Amino acid sequence: MTSVLRADGLTKHYGRHPGLVEADLDIPAGRVVGLVGPNGAGKSTLLGLTSGLIEPTSGTIEVLGSRPAASGSQLARVGFVAQDTPVYAGLSVGDHLRLGARLNQRWDEQLARRRIAQVGLDLSQKAGRLSGGQRAQLALTIAAAKRPELLIFDEPVAALDPLARRQFLQHLMEFVSELEVTVILSSHLLGDLERVCDHLVLLASARVQLAGEVDDLLSTHYRIVGSRDDVAHLPPGFDVISAEHRGRQSTLVVRRTDTTPIPRSFANAERLDLEEMVLAYLTRATDPSGAASHHSPALETLR
Amino acid sequence: MIWLTWRQFRGQFLATVGLLAVLVAYLLYLGVTIRDAYDSDIVGCVAARGCLIDDATASFIRDYRGPVTIPSIVLMILPALIGVFWGAPLITRELETNTHRLVWNQSVTRTYWLAIKLGFIGLVSLVLTGTLSVLLTWAASRYDLVGGNRFDQMSFASRNIAPLGYIVFAVVLGTLLGMVTRRTVPAMAVTLLIIGVVQVLAPTLVRPYLRAPVTVSVAYNAETRARGGSLDIPSSNPLSITGYSIPGALTLTDRTSLRNAGGTEVRATDVKDCLADEGVTSTDGWQQVERCIAAKNLHFDLEAQPANRYWSFQWIEFGAFVGLGLLLSGLAFWRIRHVRG
């Protein structure tokens, strides 16, 4: 299988402040990759490194088999949509398409026109007057009509309302199946990512905390509830990601690292959804001492 | 609330006070210097034998015109500065940073909030302006006594209590305009414009008619020229005096006819004997003509607000601008309750 992105010990420092530390990644082609993490965790740094906007301090990164932004043809193969989907406010939708056609040799005019019609945009409308959702659709169309092999989005849906978000992601998925493109997408909205992503990269404190196929990840993570004694004597083969203790009872999120069966005392072990899994890692990353297990009631019990 | 207002305003206040402290020091120094000069040059001249008092006062005025004018200008533009930089942003800054949505949902009403903010800034502006005005009035008092005209716009607007009225008006105007425009820069621009217009219109179109002017008869003599009155002798029209100012008064008439004791206008033909046949060319000749005409017991009439009305005018303007300020603040308090949050 070919890799779209391969990083080896990838590190970026801004002065003494670490932007990204020792990232090892291998992302296969054809995936929709969700990139998650707290603000300032290194998401934008990783996306910048991938698109060639930033040079690494050390380590290597290969995108589509070569150094990012190494040449014009390499640039043509990568589409990047920055945060808040910037467009030229003074130019019309049609002007944007002309601009795209001038600047990209592989421009697919037919695809662009068809998409613009599909999302109901008026070619003569000024981009400055578009709603957030329409602007995102325009940026998506322009990025896709480049016919890139890799499409990168930095929080494309953060400012959108639920409906616009849903429509944007729907169109994105249509592009993915039509163009066979790999997509990397950063977002805070884990529910959305769960719906569209098949690969996940989780960053926190400038380090990769978790990376892999979503299905694989979800099938190896469990929430188990048991007495403190039980959870203290977990067999090897389980990594404790997060622990919450209340009274004599403990709730753990664990990752199974081999094929060891779950002990019987944890008969109630259950799979997690993507959001809970990610939150467990984020909690661990921001509070490595495990002090996160304070005695606040879970949200669910308050409802 | 007072704490919050002070905390928000602290930086600006200290910067302004820092600047004005320089002015205060200068005014103290100026006041002492002018007093010393007055005692030695004017009082001393009167006492001394052979000293020409006219020359002494002329040189005294010449020496201190600049040093007195500079702080007078500062006081004249102070209302505009405070209205623009303190009044206009008072509310727009909150609206622009959305903090009004924070503070209007604490347990204080908007009316109270505005009362404290406006009251605090208004009071601070009043105290600052009052201090400067008192100091300038004191520092310039000998200068005003010797040669200044207290009704002169620059003196009138920068001394005694008139500046206090302007400052009240300016602060409230800026605040109200901020509330209406909701944006700092337009509010500042409109505030500056309105205060500028008022400062031009008030002394030219309003002040002269605050009370019914009186008619003053002035004899035409050697003093007339020294008071700025220049004689014009046209061939067909009556003789006229232009630019005469009555000492200490607000003179309203710029050009007026020269009349004889019976009140009839005097024409060139009436003073034929004073005019050389060939026409007058040299300065000496012209002075001779003036002396000749002055000997004919002529006079001219002027409309004026006499010098003894100075304080009445100071109070009227102070009262009018404070009244305007109160009216505008009434509008502001009515308006604040309906400002869109």
Next chain:
Amino acid sequence: MNHAVKAVGLGLRYGQRDALTDCTLEIPEGSVVGLVGPNSAGKSTLLSLICGLLEPSTGTISVLGARPGVSAAHLARVGFVAQNIPLYDNLTVAEHLRLGAKLNPRWDQRLADEHLQPLRGDLKRKAGQLSGGQRAQLALALVAAKRPELLVLDEPVAALDPLARRQFLRRLMELVADLQATVVLSSHLISDLERVCDQLIVLTRGRVQLAGPVEDILTTHYRLLRPSGDPDGLPDGTEIIQALHTDRQSTLTVRSTLPIPGAAPHVQRLDLEEVALAYMGRAQGADEQD
């Protein structure tokens, strides 16, 4: 039951534009209400009307039994966290607390301190330097110490990352339980709302599309898959919210108070997000046909 908020025919015009039209609502005391809708649907307008920041153009609104913002005593009973969490950027965290203590007679310093726990190392920092999560934390502490009976929050978690969002909502819910307050909360993140809310309001184009207890909404909405052009077999009173047709089958999102016969995959229950999106989609579709 007493109502924390009661609006009748509430409307607000900005010049020519209707921000909110004919909004009739009752929010029971003690409920946690989620408010969702597209951007510029009128969510912030409605919340501002509840807090008395705006005056209605038409209709009436009563909050805790009085006109919103009518007096200082009434303001003290309502807590508001505005959109984008406005704070005085050049005031420190500690100064914000002082502000709160000075401007609120019912100020509860203990509650403020409790909610400021995560920021106790940052008391001397200016609010302008705080992260989104920290701003939200400070705003929550400010509003908590008022001990309000009604708490109104306008997209408080919009700028937060997942963990900060989860923590904020958790603290908010602790506070609500502590104060037994009514909460109205707008958000684009319906899955978050589903976790914390017991009432939902869907607002689009300035009109209330749906309002009611989450439980009722979840039990009365269905997605039906059926062959194209087969509208039969729906109980009386079934309302079709949204219909998507392909050549072979129709997908209907419907509301029905009566149970609909059938089983998955032909009859499915929906989660809250699906229901809300269907209502938003319907309003948008209707708008495009105009």
